[in-house]
Amino acid sequence: MIASTPAPPYYAVIFTSLRTEGDNGYEAMSEKMVELAKQQPGYLGYESGRSETGITVSYWQSLEAIKNWKLNLDHLQAQKNGCEQWYSHYKVRVCRVERDYGFEV
Amino acid sequence: MIASTPAPPYYAVIFTSLRTEGDNGYEAMSEKMVELAKQQPGYLGYESGRSETGITVSYWQSLEAIKNWKLNLDHLQAQKNGCEQWYSHYKVRVCRVERDYGFEV
Numbered sequence: 001m002i003a004s005t006p007a008p009p010y011y012a013v014i015f016t017s018l019r020t021e022g023d024n025g026y027e028a029m030s031e032k033m034v035e036l037a038k039q040q041p042g043y044l045g046y047e048s049g050r051s052e053t054g055i056t057v058s059y060w061q062s063l064e065a066i067k068n069w070k071l072n073l074d075h076l077q078a079q080k081n082g083c084e085q086w087y088s089h090y091k092v093r094v095c096r097v098e099r100d101y102g103f104e105v
Numbered sequence: 106m107i108a109s110t111p112a113p114p115y116y117a118v119i120f121t122s123l124r125t126e127g128d129n130g131y132e133a134m135s136e137k138m139v140e141l142a143k144q145q146p147g148y149l150g151y152e153s154g155r156s157e158t159g160i161t162v163s164y165w166q167s168l169e170a171i172k173n174w175k176l177n178l179d180h181l182q183a184q185k186n187g188c189e190q191w192y193s194h195y196k197v198r199v200c201r202v203e204r205d206y207g208f209e210v
Contacts, residue, residue, distance in 0.1 A: 001123070002121050002195070003121075012117075012119065014117065014162055016108075016152050016162070017107075018106070018107065048154075048156065049153075049154035049155045049156045049157075049158050049159050050154045050156055051154045052106070052154075053106055053152055053153065054154050055154040055162060057119055057121070057160060082208075087208065089107055089209045090107070090208050091107050091205060091207035091208075092205060092206055093117065093202045093205040094204050094205070095201060095203060096201045096203055097198045097199070097200045098201055099198075100198040100199070101197055102194070102195055102196035103187075103188050103192065103195050103196075104193075
């Protein structure tokens, strides 16, 4: 759903990807990574949508929290498999959220 | 697809939304907004994916370019209709992209 994040500044990691054909363990890994991310210090939230392109945005308290998540051992294994079999193309963008606003009925 | 963006820093607008039921002119508006955004000064690229949650990320050269796009007259009308009929919930986050990296087979 839409992540409930604190007042800026905070940080976002935009992960955009194109998948290869077939599952090859992707869905199970994806769910596991979300569960692991939620346990990381500084984790704030998560949003995801996929059409032809997939976009996952995770939100974090600090650049340090993002770095620690990047170096998590299970996550490193997922990153390795991602390059080898799940994605034909991906891009990661690390951002500082400067301001936000929204609307809810 | 995945936007081809220049070396950071540049800016990203993360637009996350939950849709209401039915089209109500949404698809036509959505395509028109992408075409209009592409014509705006400072536009760098665009990525989109929708599952239950929809995420659209647009990339821009500067905060000034983002502000000008926000105030575009046709875009203002779309924002108004968005609140009134297309979205039950949305959130906009304006970010500075600090670094990026990727992978392509």
